[in-house]
Amino acid sequence: MTKGAGHVNPRQAGVPGLGERAMNPESYTTMAEVRAGVDELDRQLVAILAQRFAHMRAAARIKPERGAVRDETRKAEVIANARAEAERLGLPGEAIAKLWDQLVEASIAYEMTEFDRRNA
């Protein structure tokens, strides 16, 4: 890969605190850069998902009963928040809302498994 001026190591790109050294896809000229950037972002996304799932373990510990694990009112609020934020950023709200529906369903399944494990 060409390392021109301002090249950013994708493994460091986007790390909070790096400021101006954050990834800049507008500057990319090769698919190798695009894919390295995507791979790094995916690593960061999975790390954030790990934090979100840790919140599900906390919910499983705190909720008093199994029936409270699935909360449809809260699910709708979470999805609406993601859709609104996506649209604020100029992203397709419907596609993001579908992703969040799957994310919340996976989160509920994980929380349910964790609730059952704790209360076996």
Ligand SMILES: C=C(O[C@@H]1C=C(C(=O)O)C=C[C@H]1O)C(=O)O
């Ligand atoms: C974490 C919770 O449990 C579930 C998981 C949710 C989520 O992934 O955001 C939302 C609603 C709940 O069904 C919660 O009730 O807030």
